Amino acid sequence: MxxxxxxxxxxxxxxxxxxxxxxxxxxxxxxxxxxxxxxxxQPATHRNVGQLLQPPVDLRLQPPLLANGAPYSWKTDEKTWRILVAPPANCGEACVTLSQGLAKVWQLFGHNADNVEILWLGTPPAPLAETPTLRELAPSPAFRAALPGVDDPAGVPVYVVDPHGFVIMRHAPGTDPGGLRKDLATLLKLK
The missing domain is CATH 1.20.5 (Single alpha-helices involved in coiled-coils or other helix-helix interfaces)
Known part of the structure; x- marks a missing residue:
């Protein structure tokens, strides 16, 4: 026992x-x-490459005009995200390099490329001119001034605009275009 x-x-x-x-x-x-x-x-795979803007900037308050004078509509499609570039007047070689990177980013979206528009404030460089979703915006000092950190001494920043006209993210000058693609690819999945 x-x-x-x-x-x-x-x-x-x-x-x-x-x-x-x-x-x-x-x-x-x-x-x-x-x-x-x-x-x-957060795990590294869930981090944004660009700076998330808090609060987002509402561009609907100053609607831009296309280069032909027609108003640009933010509500074209609920699934359309935008890459916005507002370079200074004397951008030169930096803008050509940036436009080449943006053209590659747009092509890499493949079947989602139609859901991404590139908005260029002013006349875009030649490498970007062949992009079907490029929208050339008329120069507007007031519209440009609404963008946070637009006159960065380091170069030209790139902005991500949601389908409703809010700037939600800013990519610093010289940021790798692959980071922009990564951020937008994540946003495109939110459809």
Whole structure:
């Protein structure tokens, strides 16, 4: 009887240890997830490359005009995202390089390319002219001034505009076009 009682006691002790261990692993993982969540940590794959603007800038208050003088409508399609570039008048070689990168980004969207328009304030450089969804906007100092950090001494920033006309993201001058593509690809999935 002594051996049976001892065996039963050992089994009961092992069961308790297993239960406590499972409890610790389950609630420990939940506690770790809570700490990571509330500390602001995010996996690298979920981070934006561009700067998320808080609050977003409402461009509907100053609707732009196309180069031909017609008004540009923000509500053309609920799924259309925009890449907006507002370079200074004397942009030169920096704008040519930027336009080449934007043309490649647009092509890489493949079947989603029709859901991305490129808005260029002023006359775009030749590499971008072949892009079917390019919209040339008439120069407007007031419209340009509404964009945050537009006169960056480092170069020309690129903006992401949502389907309703809100600037939600700013990519710093010299940012890799692949980062812009990554951010827009994530946004296009939100359809």
């Amino acid at each position: 002594n051996a049976a009682s001892s065996s039963q006691e050992t089994t009961r002790g092992n069961g308790r240890r297993t239960l406590v261990l499972l409890f610790a692993v389950f609630f420990g993982a939940m506690a770790l997830a809570g700490v990571l969540r509330f500390s602001g940590w």
